[in-house]
Amino acid sequence: MKLIIRKLINKVSIFKILFNILKYILGKASLTSVSPIYFDGWKMATGTRTPWINGGSSALSCHFSETDSKLKRLVAEKKIILTQFKPQNVLAELEGLMWRHYIVYWSANYAIKNTKSKTKIFAEFGVCDGLTIFYAISAAKNLDEPFKIYLYDAWDEMKEEFLLDSEKTSAGSYSYLSLENTKNNLNHLNVKELIYNKGYIPGVFDRADNPKELAWMHIDLNASMPTIHALENFWDSLEVGGIILFDDFAWPGYEDTQAEVEKWACDKKCNILHLPTGQAILFKL
């Protein structure tokens, strides 16, 4: 009964507001006001200043801001095609994704500065149209150090055999992806050091050109089983000081990914920072 009432309250926003006021009066909650709203998107609204406000105030945030504007311009000019969004919504979607993309950019920048290798090597597992890796490559280019990027994706529909029961509704997703489109998108960065490994994880690891050393990994596969395979395969190659960024860690529907990653990480020398965006950063110690 209690659950049904709570569900009803959550559905109708006026009830939700009244319910929260009542809780506040009864001393059972604190009131939160988000005003002014500096950011709204990805299941969050924040009333604190964003790092990229007014074009950014540090070298990193300024360059992130420039990267973000460049991407949006290329999307508006239809030079970059993001097939995962409806064309009429794509610029609004990118606005809502800014905190996520800032964290991609920041983590890549951090991994480059915090590792010892001469050539900084990145790998992304789950590339789609190349949106997130666009930010990571831009961070690497900006630091002016030699780098190389390994990209793994099926560029084809998700298959049931790689999904847990809780994830089976994703079977068939991403059937519309094309490797050619991703290549065209990333060509706008004028970077030669990109290695495209097309195929399903884990099988693709047996025949791909794989990195021997890594500074930064991004895992965004919407599935826990291949996520763990990527971790198992590349953990030893990740430099101390390097980073693994997880995209789906705390998103509703991906509880199994978080549970599996945390179980896997138990005996590893690392710290995981769980972020309000639903992402998580694993720092290798």
Ligand SMILES: C[S@@+](CC[C@H](N)C(=O)[O-])C[C@H]1O[C@@H](n2cnc3c(N)ncnc32)[C@H](O)[C@@H]1O
């Ligand atoms: C959420 S999308 C990645 C989005 C991308 N990181 C971005 O934001 O630009 C998930 C991707 O994982 C890929 N994928 C899912 N399961 C896979 C598997 N077992 N092997 C290879 N690719 C897989 C899909 O093809 C899809 O492109």
